[in-house]
Amino acid sequence: MAKVSIIHNRSKALEEACAVLASGELVALPTETVYGLAGDATNGEAVARIFETKGRPRFNPLICHMAGIDMAQRHVVFNELARKLAETFWPGPLTLVLSKRMDSSVHPLASAGLETLAVRTPAGFANELIDRFGKPLAAPSANRSGKVSPSRADHVEADLGDRVGLILDAGPATVGVESTIVKVDGDEISLLRPGGLEADSIESVAERSLIRPAWGEAAIEAPGMLRSHYAPVARLRMNASSIEPGEVLIGFGGGSVEGVEHASRVFNLSPYADMVEAAANLFDTILQADRVGAGMIAVAPIPETGLGEAINDRLRRASAPRNT
Numbered sequence: 001m002a003k004v005s006i007i008h009n010r011s012k013a014l015e016e017a018c019a020v021l022a023s024g025e026l027v028a029l030p031t032e033t034v035y036g037l038a039g040d041a042t043n044g045e046a047v048a049r050i051f052e053t054k055g056r057p058r059f060n061p062l063i064c065h066m067a068g069i070d071m072a073q074r075h076v077v078f079n080e081l082a083r084k085l086a087e088t089f090w091p092g093p094l095t096l097v098l099s100k101r102m103d104s105s106v107h108p109l110a111s112a113g114l115e116t117l118a119v120r121t122p123a124g125f126a127n128e129l130i131d132r133f134g135k136p137l138a139a140p141s142a143n144r145s146g147k148v149s150p151s152r153a154d155h156v157e158a159d160l161g162d163r164v165g166l167i168l169d170a171g172p173a174t175v176g177v178e179s180t181i182v183k184v185d186g187d188e189i190s191l192l193r194p195g196g197l198e199a200d201s202i203e204s205v206a207e208r209s210l211i212r213p214a215w216g217e218a219a220i221e222a223p224g225m226l227r228s229h230y231a232p233v234a235r236l237r238m239n240a241s242s243i244e245p246g247e248v249l250i251g252f253g254g255g256s257v258e259g260v261e262h263a264s265r266v267f268n269l270s271p272y273a274d275m276v277e278a279a280a281n282l283f284d285t286i287l288q289a290d291r292v293g294a295g296m297i298a299v300a301p302i303p304e305t306g307l308g309e310a311i312n313d314r315l316r317r318a319s320a321p322r323n324t
């Protein structure tokens with residue numbers, strides 16, 4: 001069961017939360033928008049645990065929470081417009097989707113393998129925690145997939161109390177709805193999700209109108225769109241029990257695959273069939289397998305349980321037929 005800890009002594013709470021995060025475990029914490037389920041964004045297994053805990057059937061990208069612009073600019077590229085928005089509205093309920101820096105230490109699972117990264121600087125306790133921890137925190141809303149976002153610690157306890165070790169309680173979230181998500185692309189700003197910061201305020205600071213994609217938040221989750229981002233150059237086939245000469249094998253667990261001696265390269269998502277480890281290794285392994293330059297990547301069967309559902313979803317997208 002979760003330990004629900006009301007924040008009386010801030011420095012003690014910060015210390016306790018930092019210790020949990022440093023061990024790769026998760027903390028449910030207050031932000032001004034909603035309560036978040038936070039993990040070390042640079043630790044792939046911590047990020048995998050976020051998806052596992054929420055029971056998300058897919059690896060959609062997570063918002064990475066930063067202590068401020070200084071920390072954020074180590075992970076994303078700010079142009080003048082993005083900087084102006086961040087300087088005006090941070091800390092606060094504005095998330096910016098910007099180009100991820102090649103040298104960012106944020107784990108690829110947190111950005112779902114995309115070249116962009118969603119960043120925001122929250123206010124209050126979360127801000128102090130990130131500053132003290134010294135690394136960005138990946139944090140979706142602290143609810144099970146498909147449930148509403150929690151604005152109070154007892155909502156988190158009711159929904160995730162049996163799945164998360166520490167819930168920090170700082171009373172009701174002041175904003176109560178999620179952050180507004182804006183993508184900045186050169187001179188253009190697009191509203192990906194309306195939220196706690198009014199679009200009008202953003203437009204008046206940016207001195208331009210927000211582009212509003214007709215499908216709103218669905219844009220990023222539309223399978224077609226993700227598919228194009230996700231597709232490796234090589235073709236990919238799933239549930240491979242045997243290997244043709246020259247194929248790259250992505251294995252899972254210790255099972256044997258017929259013809260493996262003829263593979264051009266062999267990877268393993270998790271030799272001991274640990275789903276958290278497999279999820280953490282997934283994006284990087286696909287990338288590395290693709291770099292081998294083989295025509296086909298064969299992936300061993302992965303059970304459809306727990307995180308396996310999201311792993312297989314990702315693999316299905318990569319293996320979907322496409323026009324080239």
Ligand code: TXA
Pocket residue numbers: 031033034035036037060061062063095097111114116117118122139140141142177178179180181192193217220221
């Ligand atoms: O207020 C909030 O934003 C809360 C608190 C905890 O900070 N967090 C939150 O996270 O609502 P989450 O994971 O529930 O929603 C994140 C949204 C998702 O819809 C995701 O698709 C979008 O952000 N997103 C993340 N990275 C993106 C990217 N690179 N491009 C486009 N959309 C992105």
Ligand code: MG
Pocket residue numbers: 140141149
């Ligand atoms: Mg959510």
